[in-house]
Amino acid sequence: MKTLAILGSTGSIGRQTLQVVESMPEKFRVVALAAGANLEELAGQIARHRPQLVSVADAAKAAELLERLTQAANGAGLPEIEHGREGLLSVATHPEADTVVSAAVGVVGLEATYAAVKAGKRVALSNKEVLVAAGELVMAAAKAKGVELLPVDSEHNAIHQCLRAGRASEVRRLILTASGGPFRRTPLAQMAQATPEQALAHPNWRMGKRITIDSATLVNKGFEVIEARWLFGVEPKQIEVVIHPQSTIHSMVEYVDGSILAQLGPTDMRMPIRYALTYPEREGSNGVELNWDALRRLDFEKVPPRKFPCLRLARRALEEGGAQTCALNAADEIAVEAFLERRLPFSGIARVIEGVLDEMPKVALGSIDDVLAADGEARRLARLEVESVAESSEKTSVRVSEIDRVQ
Ligand code: NDP
Secondary structure, three states: OEEEEEEOOOOHHHHHHHHHHHHOOOOEEEEEEEOOOOHHHHHHHHHHHOOOEEEEOOHHHHHHHHHHHHHHHOOOOOOEEEEHHHHHHHHHOOOOOOEEEEOOOHHHHHHHHHHHHHOOOEEEEOOOHHHHHHHHHHHHHHHHHOOOEEEOOHHHHHHHHHHHHOOHHHEEEEEEEEOOOOOOOOOHHHHHOOOHHHHOOOOOOOOOHHHHHHHHHOHHHHHHHHHHHHHHOOOHHHEEEEEOOOOOEEEEEEEOOOOEEEEEOOOOOHHHHHHHHHOOOOOOOOOOOOOOOOOOOOOOEOOOOOOOHHHHHHHHHHHHOOOHHHHHHHHHHHHHHHHHOOOOOOOHHHHHHHHHHHHOOOOOOOOHHHHHHHHHHHHHHHHHHHHHHHHHHHHHHHHHHHHHHHO
16 A cells, blocks of 8 residues: 655645545555645545645644634544645655655745655655756755656656656657647737636646646746656757647657657546556556547647747756756746736736846756745746836837827
């Protein structure tokens, strides 16, 4: 039986992880859960799985959770409740957990995931920001500890599966597929003024808000290029991105003889989650199957660079190295937040990222403290950049509406 600690248990990936666990109760036991603010969901998870330890975002939420659980407990045992940074670290290093599912969103899960690796835990990694911000450090720690990082992200999960067919030295290229998001067919001019509702309407996947917006700008694919570079130890130029609107092929590996292996499946994250949790075995499915009758065609397109500048910016950050990919993630997180709060136009997300990459001191990151300091500095720069981009966009739109009036 595997024992699990889950960071981000109340999110999209966290909830689907628990569905997988619940479908195989004889295989897994949940010993610790960490969430942010969704106490309703967390209380249900605690009732079903009876973990020994839970953690929430802050002290107020911890007190609220204790009260809620005490009222519902009827004398039954309560889990230990922690909160904040320390709480996340305790969940990630729980002595009884052999596997940690890293599924918190953003850099909040970084330190805890790193601590899990250092503690020798096997990590099922969904929180891609961990490798974007600190890939070199995390992979070095994993190597030193002999820890396996099993990718949950469907593209990397697909590549992990395809790589089982050959040797690392035989790999020519990794080919990441991208759905193209909701704006694949939207003209550039319209895209610039897209609303949060439009950007959140992903055609193929139901996910958390941040990653859904990141899929609309394609910065998510840039993050995945960075993630692939570290997970699989390939050079950035060996990683290609191709638009594949059906999202049926989750990604591919091309070998030196020109042979290309693809992994196909339905768009259901429980599949890669199950693979990561049960690896190296394969276990019965969650009943999700590819519907061959509905599958009429598989299309592929190049990524139009002018429409999706964030992909170029992510590659630039990877090439420049050091703190740049950490800055990329932080700037994007702040820009997405501002876009969702309607303080920044959609096209402003790329402008904020570019501004921060230009401004960010080019330094190497030797420790997690360095990463967190770079993350803080990039956020500070990003907030300034959001203000200046928002101001200049407002002026532009006033000018445009004045022209409209004159005409
Ligand atoms: P969600 O937004 O749905 O969930 C995020 C989780 O993080 C929630 O459990 C949330 O808690 C928790 N969280 C937020 N802040 C804190 C905090 N301060 N302390 C502890 N926990 C916190 O995100 P997703 O599940 O969509 O994504 C999770 C990660 O997986 C991301 O890195 C994403 O890029 C990646 N990913 C997601 C995919 C998907 O299909 N969803 C696919 C591939 C990768 P709460 O809700 O309680 O506040």
